Amino acid sequence: MNKRKVEESFFKMLMLLSTGLVVGGLLVVFAIVILKGAPALSLSMLTQTPKGGYYLGKEGGILNAIIGSIYVAGGATAIGLLLSLAIVLYIHGYGERSRISSFTRLSLDVLWGVPSIVYGVFLFTMMLALRARASLLFGIITVTLFELPIITRAIDEVMKMVPAKLKEASYSLGSTRFETVRHVMTRQALPGILTAVLLAFGRGIGDAASVLFTAGYTDSIPRSLFDPVATLPLAIFFQLGTPIPEVQQRAYASGIILLFIVLLLSVTSRLATRKLMKYVIK
Amino acid sequence: MFEPHISVQNLNIAYGERQVLKDITVDIPRNRITAIIGPSGCGKSTLLKSMNRLIELADGVKISGKVLVDGVNVFDKGIDVTDLRKKMGLIAQTPNPLPMSIYDNVAYGPRIHGTNDKNNLDKRVEQCLQAAGLWDEVKDRLKDPASRLSAGQQQRLCLARALAIKPEVLLCDEPTSALDPISSQCIEEQLIKLSKNYTIVFVTHILRQARRLADHVIFLYLGELVEQGPAEKVFSKPDNPRTKAYIEGVFG
Amino acid sequence: MNRQIEDALAHKLSLLATIFGSLIVFWMAFVLLQKSTPILSTHPLSELLLSSSWHPLLGEFGFYPFIAGTLWVTGLAMILAVPVCLLTAIYLAEYAPKKVRAIIKPLVDLLAGIPSVVYGLWGVLFIVPLIRFYVAPSLGVDTTGYSVLAGGVVLAIMVSPIIISVSEEVFRTVPLETIEASYALGATKWETVKHVVIRKTLPGLIAAIILGFSRAFGETLAVLMVVGNVAKAPSSLFDPAYPLPALIANNYGEMMSIPLYDSALLLAALILLVVVVFFNILARMVLVRLERRSM
Numbered sequence: 001m002n003k004r005k006v007e008e009s010f011f012k013m014l015m016l017l018s019t020g021l022v023v024g025g026l027l028v029v030f031a032i033v034i035l036k037g038a039p040a041l042s043l044s045m046l047t048q049t050p051k052g053g054y055y056l057g058k059e060g061g062i063l064n065a066i067i068g069s070i071y072v073a074g075g076a077t078a079i080g081l082l083l084s085l086a087i088v089l090y091i092h093g094y095g096e097r098s099r100i101s102s103f104t105r106l107s108l109d110v111l112w113g114v115p116s117i118v119y120g121v122f123l124f125t126m127m128l129a130l131r132a133r134a135s136l137l138f139g140i141i142t143v144t145l146f147e148l149p150i151i152t153r154a155i156d157e158v159m160k161m162v163p164a165k166l167k168e169a170s171y172s173l174g175s176t177r178f179e180t181v182r183h184v185m186t187r188q189a190l191p192g193i194l195t196a197v198l199l200a201f202g203r204g205i206g207d208a209a210s211v212l213f214t215a216g217y218t219d220s221i222p223r224s225l226f227d228p229v230a231t232l233p234l235a236i237f238f239q240l241g242t243p244i245p246e247v248q249q250r251a252y253a254s255g256i257i258l259l260f261i262v263l264l265l266s267v268t269s270r271l272a273t274r275k276l277m278k279y280v281i282k
Numbered sequence: 283m284f285e286p287h288i289s290v291q292n293l294n295i296a297y298g299e300r301q302v303l304k305d306i307t308v309d310i311p312r313n314r315i316t317a318i319i320g321p322s323g324c325g326k327s328t329l330l331k332s333m334n335r336l337i338e339l340a341d342g343v344k345i346s347g348k349v350l351v352d353g354v355n356v357f358d359k360g361i362d363v364t365d366l367r368k369k370m371g372l373i374a375q376t377p378n379p380l381p382m383s384i385y386d387n388v389a390y391g392p393r394i395h396g397t398n399d400k401n402n403l404d405k406r407v408e409q410c411l412q413a414a415g416l417w418d419e420v421k422d423r424l425k426d427p428a429s430r431l432s433a434g435q436q437q438r439l440c441l442a443r444a445l446a447i448k449p450e451v452l453l454c455d456e457p458t459s460a461l462d463p464i465s466s467q468c469i470e471e472q473l474i475k476l477s478k479n480y481t482i483v484f485v486t487h488i489l490r491q492a493r494r495l496a497d498h499v500i501f502l503y504l505g506e507l508v509e510q511g512p513a514e515k516v517f518s519k520p521d522n523p524r525t526k527a528y529i530e531g532v533f534g
Numbered sequence: 535m536n537r538q539i540e541d542a543l544a545h546k547l548s549l550l551a552t553i554f555g556s557l558i559v560f561w562m563a564f565v566l567l568q569k570s571t572p573i574l575s576t577h578p579l580s581e582l583l584l585s586s587s588w589h590p591l592l593g594e595f596g597f598y599p600f601i602a603g604t605l606w607v608t609g610l611a612m613i614l615a616v617p618v619c620l621l622t623a624i625y626l627a628e629y630a631p632k633k634v635r636a637i638i639k640p641l642v643d644l645l646a647g648i649p650s651v652v653y654g655l656w657g658v659l660f661i662v663p664l665i666r667f668y669v670a671p672s673l674g675v676d677t678t679g680y681s682v683l684a685g686g687v688v689l690a691i692m693v694s695p696i697i698i699s700v701s702e703e704v705f706r707t708v709p710l711e712t713i714e715a716s717y718a719l720g721a722t723k724w725e726t727v728k729h730v731v732i733r734k735t736l737p738g739l740i741a742a743i744i745l746g747f748s749r750a751f752g753e754t755l756a757v758l759m760v761v762g763n764v765a766k767a768p769s770s771l772f773d774p775a776y777p778l779p780a781l782i783a784n785n786y787g788e789m790m791s792i793p794l795y796d797s798a799l800l801l802a803a804l805i806l807l808v809v810v811v812f813f814n815i816l817a818r819m820v821l822v823r824l825e826r827r828s829m
Contacts (some may be wrong), residue, residue, distance in 0.1 A: 002708070004364075004394075004722055004725065004727035005722070006722075006726075007724060008615070008722050008723065008724035011621075011656055011724055012629065012724070014621055015621045015622065015624060015625035015629060016625065016627070017621075018617070018619075019620040019621070019622045019625050019630075019638065021618055021622075022618065022619070022622050022642065022645070022694055022698065023638060023644075025694070026641055026642075026644065026645045028660070029645075029648065029652070029656045029691070031652065032573070032656050032659050033655060033656055033658045035657070036659050039800075059563070069810045070654050083551050083554070083555065086547060086548045086550075086551035086552070087548065087552045089544065089548040089824070090545075090548035090549050090552040090601060091552065092553065093544075093545075094545050094548065094549070095549070095552070096796070100549070100552060100553070100556070101552070102723075103556055104552050104555055107555070107558070107559050107688040108556070108558075108559075109556055109814065109818070110557045110559055110811050110814050110815065111558060112814070113745065113748035113749065113752070113810050113814050114559075114562075114752065114806075114810050114811070115751070115753065115806055115808060115810065116752070116754065117754045117779045117782055117783060117803065118562070118566075118803050118807050118810075119562075120753070121566070121782060121786075121800060121803040122562050122565055122566065122803070124786070125565055125566075125569055125800065126565070135812075145558060147723035148555065148558070152555065154656055176537055176538065176540070176541035177541060177544075177545070178540060178541040178543070178544040178545070179537070182544075184784065197767040199647070202647045202649075205649070206649020206650065206651065207649065207650070207651070207753060208649075208650065208651050208754070208755040209754040209779065209783060212783060213786050216768070224776055232649075232651075232708020233650075233755065234650075236651050236655060237651060237654075237755065237759075239765065240655065240759070246702045249604060251655065252655060253655075253657070253769045255651070255652050255655045258649055258651070258652055259648065259652055262622065262647045263644070263647065264646060265647065265770075266640075266643065266644050267813075270640065275738070276655050336714060336717060336718055339710075339713075339717065341712065362719065364720040364722055365720065366720075367717065367719065368719075368720035368790055370718075370720075371718070372714075372715075373716035373720075374711055374714065374715065375813045376711065378709075378711035378712055378714070379715075380712060380715060380716065380730055381712065381730065381731075381733050382733065390716070390719060390721075390729065391719040391720065391721075392719050394719065394720060394725055394729075395720060419595035440715070443715075443719065444718075445721070446674060447719055447720060486617040520605075
């Protein structure tokens with residue numbers, strides 16, 4: 001019996017160590033970025049676009065990147081959501097047992113893990129063929145395709161968990177398939193859908209490789225879909241790459257801003273999900 | 283009256299705010315079959331599971347009182363719960379085979395408790411499967427996954443598995459409620475055979491089953507002990523009018 | 535609008551979207567393959583994959599250093615992450631008190647949302663100097679800190695959330711009756727975990743690990759920032775490496791001027807796509823096969 005107890009205590013200790021390592025890792029990441037970046041964080045960082053000698057240490061901020069990222073990720077998530085909902089609508093409303101549904105599920109599942117750089121390269125190739133320049137439009141398209149498998153799978157999973165009796169109830173009241181999915185299933189799945197959207201938005205806004213070739217970079221805020229656009233991850237990357245310490249510090253500060261946005265999304269998603277749960281049937 | 287194998291004294295169990303067992307004091311005789319009867323939801327399973335402290339696994343459960351096995355309180359601080367459970371085999375309501383082969387299911391218990399010699403294990407597995415009345419049906423496919431057996435076979439497998447740890451007590455929580463009549467009969471026959479050497483406590487809401495099997499009866503209603511005693515007495519001349527009413531099918 | 539018409543319209547449009555969605559991966563593979571043919575037709579595949587000679591200006595495209603670099607970094611990340619994550623997942627699913635779990639789980643989810651560039655930043659600020667000034671000297675090694683080790687550590691932390699959360703969910707799918715059965719036979723909690731829980735959840739755990747591997751394999755920016763980007767196959771943990779995604783990201787600008795360079799980089803992208811897709815399908819097959827066997 002002692003041997004069994006010893007083994008259990010040993011592994012329990014390992015488990016606590018591991019958990020501590022993971023939690024500690026998270027805290028260390030936050031701590032270092034915030035500590036290093038806080039000195040350079042200022043209001044002008046948030047509210048101004050880079051002025052003349054910004055990359056040499058002079059004034060300005062990264063408003064171009066902040067707005068740019070919101071445009072790109074926002075647009076991509078919106079379109080991605082629309083497409084995903086359409087796909088899920090088909091799979092759950094019209095083609096439940098059809099081969100197209102299972103094929104699409106498989107296809108998107110396979111796409112799910114594809115690295116964002118592959119999307120970037122792929123779209124870039126298309127852009128070359130169309131003789132298009134890097135722009136907001138292509139940035140959005142790239143991130144949309146990148147987010148599509150993520151959103152679709154997440155919503156699909158939530159829809160799968162909607163109890164069959166809810167669908168039956170809706171149909172027995174004479175609803176069409178569209179109405180059933182749109183009004184009943186989506187309501188039930190709403191918390192999950194919201195989480196999926198915010199998760200995807202977070203991934204979209206934080207990803208660099210997808211926009212590296214396709215969105216370009218600029219110091220101004222784009223005024224049309226065909227202007228190039230700056231994104232936060234690239235802003236951080238480029239500022240880090242300069243030899244000037246003040247600019248590098250600004251990179252850390254930009255990192256804080258990006259972290260903060262992600263944190264905000266996470267907290268919002270949790271709160272909003274909790275609020276939406278009241279209509280959900282268990 | 284008799285020297286009890288298990289003696290429950292003033293047992294109170296609550297899940298959060300809900301009081302499930304109220305001040306239960308009962309005695310379980312050795313090497314006899316004791317039936318715990320009563321309508322659904324009256325705490326019968328809870329009482330059963332408190333005897334091997336499986337009840338502790340539930341969330342937010344509060345326990346007070348004593349359960350004495352051979353005079354020793356199982357809730358005492360110094361008691362090794364895994365040792366205690368080795369003394370008690372539990373058969374659950376729905377068959378719950380472990381995700382392993384038939385052989386490994388039965389061998390799991392002995393292996394955990396230190397028996398690793400292949401010959402011993404082989405013998406033990408065969409003995410227990412025989413005692414559970416399953417050996418003939420599975421002896422040629424011991425390596426098959428347990429999940430491939432029928433429900434009745436799986437329940438007998440669970441019985442064999444419980445026997446493999448050489449318990450003194452068999453706790454059975456509505457062991458046949460998920461089974462068809464033929465499998466149920468099979469289990470009942472095995473339990474009768476085993477009662478010569480084991481103390482058996484089983485929970486049931488099927489009165490006829492209790493009549494068939496029990497030597498001793500405990501009647502619980504809404505978490506309280508209504509009556510306990512020898513089977514002939516409780517079934518033919520119960521002391522408590524509520525017992526009489528339940529047995530005659532007035533309620534429950 | 536007439537409800538039936540609305541329904542029919544919804545049907546058609548959603549079908550269109552679904553077909554579109556299902557074809558994306560094929561379209562991608564097709565384009566990448568097509569663009570890779572120039573280099574594939576002028577250089578034998580064995581040379582491309584096994585040669586260490588990377589001199590685009592001379593028309594030499596040996597991908598071996600990059601493949602090796604990717605494998606070193608990803609391999610290290612998995613070796614570091616998998617045991618820690620599995621142990622953490624077991625702790626969260628089976629041992630942790632409710633309150634602890636309620637705090638740690640959201641924390642892990644938070645970790646999952648941190649963008650890769652922030653990890654890269656942290657790597658540059660913390661891990662690289664740590665290796666350069668503490669870890670390496672204590673082992674008598676001289677290094678800039680930009681190394682396989684740095685990449686592996688950063689990647690390990692990046693893939694941890696996904697391995698932990700998938701594993702933890704998988705652990706929680708084990709039905710209570712099965713766990714009770716083990717306890718009722720006198721097993722300790724750890725024995726139950728070791729013999730019953732893990733056994734039952736093995737397919738799910740393997741899938742979680744493969745998922746983590748996929749993620750690590752394709753990660754671009756964080757690794758690029760800490761790994762040194764030197765086109766030579768690493769021979770120790772302290773050597774720099776140049777994983778495939780970093781290769782693509784760093785050189786897209788020069789693609790155009792040097793012949794076959796663009797084709798080479800697109801081949802790299804194709805390799806990434808093929809490997810990730812392969813592992814994805816493998817994960818699915820493992821799940822199906824093991825599910826059928828162990829049941």
